[in-house]
Amino acid sequence: MKLYGYWRSTTSYRVRIALNLTAGEQHAPRYTAQNLGQGVPTLVLDDGTVLTQSMAILDWLEEVHPDPALLPIDAVARAHLRVTALSIASDIHPVNNLRVVARLRSMGQSQDEAVTWMNHWMTDGLSVFCRLIDPATPFCFGGAPGLADICLIPQLYSAHRWGCDLSPLARLTGIEARWLALAAFDAARHEHQPDAL
Numbered sequence: 001m002k003l004y005g006y007w008r009s010t011t012s013y014r015v016r017i018a019l020n021l022t023a024g025e026q027h028a029p030r031y032t033a034q035n036l037g038q039g040v041p042t043l044v045l046d047d048g049t050v051l052t053q054s055m056a057i058l059d060w061l062e063e064v065h066p067d068p069a070l071l072p073i074d075a076v077a078r079a080h081l082r083v084t085a086l087s088i089a090s091d092i093h094p095v096n097n098l099r100v101v102a103r104l105r106s107m108g109q110s111q112d113e114a115v116t117w118m119n120h121w122m123t124d125g126l127s128v129f130c131r132l133i134d135p136a137t138p139f140c141f142g143g144a145p146g147l148a149d150i151c152l153i154p155q156l157y158s159a160h161r162w163g164c165d166l167s168p169l170a171r172l173t174g175i176e177a178r179w180l181a182l183a184a185f186d187a188a189r190h191e192h193q194p195d196a197l
Contacts, residue, residue, distance in 0.1 A: 010154035092125035
């Protein structure tokens with residue numbers, strides 16, 4: 001398999017964590033042929049099959065390589081965990097990814113205004129996320145990381161990057177600290193990618 005990503009992309013980060021796996025090449029015509037949305041990540045399987053969208057790639061990984069499991073066996077618990085993960089992937093990330101921020105800037109918003117915009121939505125969304133997870137487990141939903149954790153950790157990276165005040169979210173930064181100790185997470189970190197600047 002080959003994962004096309006970008007070292008700062010939180011969506012690529014999600015997939016790197018799950019795979020335990022690279023720059024602006026996503027706008028080149030050759031790449032657009034694989035991913036019409038010109039986004040990252042794109043995962044090309046050994047047989048040439050192309051998968052895009054981090055959440056779809058993570059679903060595929062869960063179905064084809066279910067060990068370690070990203071989701072619980074119980075259908076209701078799986079649905080609840082997906083709601084939690086999607087609160088980041090669908091509610092927080094889309095309103096503060098770089099394409100949206102670039103559009104805000106092109107509409108006359110300053111960099112400071114764009115950062116204020118991102119931090120508002122991250123603070124709001126992460127507060128909701130914190131109320132959705134299990135309050136008494138080492139990770140979001142138990143003793144091992146799962147899909148919700150895979151979505152959380154890259155979003156916290158983004159929050160740190162843009163100076164978001166995470167002090168009211170000690171539960172989430174505690175989970176993050178436990179993640180930092182895991183070898184699979186460490187290998188997926190932004191600064192450990194070959195294209196990190």
